[in-house]
């Protein structure tokens with residue numbers, strides 16, 4: 384069996400140990416004689432799986448007791464509507480920071496339900512930085528304040544959270560969950576689709592402070608109400624049982640790696656290997672300002688489109704796949720999530736050095 388180094392932005396690489404464990408349990412889980420996929424979501428066996436997954440995530444992220452953890456469907460994108468439907472419930476307005484395509488989609492969706500105040504944007508420079516925030520531009524009457532913690536497409540991340548006072552901070556951490564420590568208590572709501580750092584696509588994790596539950600707009604569909612899912616322990620309807628099981632295996636793996644702080648250290652080292660090379664190279668160039676560089680998604684370019692295409696093709700032949708950048712940035716993007724081993728980044732950089740020597 385040959386495994387490639389997969390730099391896909393999502394769905395993305397998963398830890399081999401986890402894939403192998405799932406493979407072992409695929410046909411019969413424990414002594415149940417059936418696959419997790421074939422279990423009733425209300426069975427005792429499945430209850431243990433989902434409860435363990437939640438407990439492990441709570442431990443890993445140090446989630447306080449006054450927060451609910453929900454396992455939902457619909458991807459990160461459904462949250463773009465669920466958040467305003469459930470939280471834009473006092474003054475019918477919210478503050479948003481526009482740091483890329485995912486924020487933009489969130490803004491568009493929220494605009495359907497209330498007034499959106501875009502407090503800052505980095506669109507003027509193709510989202511290559513996190514805009515400086517001025518508290519005076521924040522609306523103290525906003526129902527919440529929305530940020531995208533890690534911008535998967537543009538390769539930026541917040542290193543400092545805005546101080547929003549009593550306005551609940553809402554964060555999209557689809558591409559950085561469990562990659563670095565976050566202080567949950569700074570947030571009213573955090574969410575992440577699974578397919579970047581947590582497992583296969585199909586489950587979305589929402590962490591929501593309990594006092595924010597229960598005031599959804601009247602016309603909110605039942606399935607889009609956080610309180611319905613909270614009251615029913617994510618079992619109002621059939622949850623994505625296999626995806627939750629798989630995310631649970633990833634949580635166990637993260638614990639085995641030493642937890643989030645240990646992974647953060649590894650991730651910082653991995654990212655540094657690539658950024659140091661980009662900073663020293665005369666051919667390759669990073670596209671993001673240094674202080675806002677993502678640990679997870681690293682876009683870079685070569686001087687010409689021809690060289691970009693040549694690099695991507697040659698990299699693929701050598702087992703480095705899915706390096707093509709997003710169409711709005713061009714060039715390349717290496718997504719190096721938790722599951723990407725350090726050796727994968729080192730090997731990529733070795734290959735980049737070789738490519739530079741041959742194409743000067």
Ligand SMILES: *Cc1c(COP(=O)(O)O)cnc(C)c1O
Nearest residue numbers: 458459460485535555557558576
């Ligand atoms: C991938 C991604 C999304 C969208 O997730 P889907 O599950 O495809 O809806 C939203 N936000 C960020 C930051 C992402 O990386």
